[in-house]
Amino acid sequence: MNETLISVEQLSLSFPNHLVLSDLSFKVHRGEFLGIIGENGVGKTTLVRLILEQLRPSAGKINIKPGLKIGYVPQFRNVDVEYPLSIEDFISLNFTGIKLPWLSRKEKAKVQSVIKQVNLDHIAKRPLGLASGGEKQKAYLAQALINDPDLLILDESTASLDPNTKRELLDVVLRLNKELGLTVIFVSHDMQVIHEYPDHFLWLTKQGYTQGPIDELHNDSKEGEYV
Numbered sequence: 001m002n003e004t005l006i007s008v009e010q011l012s013l014s015f016p017n018h019l020v021l022s023d024l025s026f027k028v029h030r031g032e033f034l035g036i037i038g039e040n041g042v043g044k045t046t047l048v049r050l051i052l053e054q055l056r057p058s059a060g061k062i063n064i065k066p067g068l069k070i071g072y073v074p075q076f077r078n079v080d081v082e083y084p085l086s087i088e089d090f091i092s093l094n095f096t097g098i099k100l101p102w103l104s105r106k107e108k109a110k111v112q113s114v115i116k117q118v119n120l121d122h123i124a125k126r127p128l129g130l131a132s133g134g135e136k137q138k139a140y141l142a143q144a145l146i147n148d149p150d151l152l153i154l155d156e157s158t159a160s161l162d163p164n165t166k167r168e169l170l171d172v173v174l175r176l177n178k179e180l181g182l183t184v185i186f187v188s189h190d191m192q193v194i195h196e197y198p199d200h201f202l203w204l205t206k207q208g209y210t211q212g213p214i215d216e217l218h219n220d221s222k223e224g225e226y227v
């Protein structure tokens with residue numbers, strides 16, 4: 001069994017008068033591609049915020065491997081057509097660590113390498129505001145990759161993309177998972193893609209949750225969208 005990166009133990013989270021997650025336990029291992037599914041309001045984004053340590057559990061624990069680097073790709077947000085930065089400049093905004101007003105040679109090389117990984121090299125100098133929805137989402141993916149994360153979290157990042165563009169983005173993520181061993185948590189409503197890409201699932205429901213290898217995800221749920 002691969003190294004455990006995240007271990008969630010009997011986790012509960014309540015907002016005032018509102019229990020969202022209750023007694024949830026699961027692990028994420030290095031190299032895993034975990035799909036988290038569940039209907040609207042069941043607590044998927046809340047779980048992501050707990051993993052990102054933006055929220056604290058009401059009960060139970062989340063153990064995160066010390067020093068784990070997490071890259072986060074949010075839900076699609078549109079960018080104004082007037083947005084002035086090029087795709088490559090937008091991606092380089094995310095460098096953490098020592099900030100100089102210019103990029104080092106190493107940083108420049110890194111930007112070029114992630115741009116290639118997400119297949120945006122042919123339009124690297126195009127203003128981000130003029131890019132298509134799928135290209136913008138790939139730019140967010142590249143931003144998340146720039147600091148060499150151990151774990152990539154995509155929170156409904158493909159929800160507003162058309163089926164082909166969604167697959168194109170997920171194909172890139174799957175390649176990074178298979179070739180580089182990047183660990184992935186993918187939050188989605190879309191049962192079809194959950195069956196296709198992840199190797200494990202965590203299905204949150206109002207009553208509780210189920211989890212396991214993807215081939216144990218009930219086949220009745222294969223049809224169409226979840227909501």
Ligand SMILES: Nc1ncnc2c1ncn2[C@@H]1O[C@H](COP(=O)(O)OP(=O)(O)OP(=O)(O)O)[C@@H](O)[C@H]1O
Pocket residue numbers: 015016018020038039040041042043044045046047
């Ligand atoms: N800060 C907060 N304070 C109070 N309630 C909240 C807060 N954040 C989320 N909630 C509530 O907790 C529940 C779970 O929200 P969450 O965003 O985690 O659901 P989700 O499964 O990601 O839903 P969706 O698929 O619609 O994005 C919702 O009922 C939401 O209204």
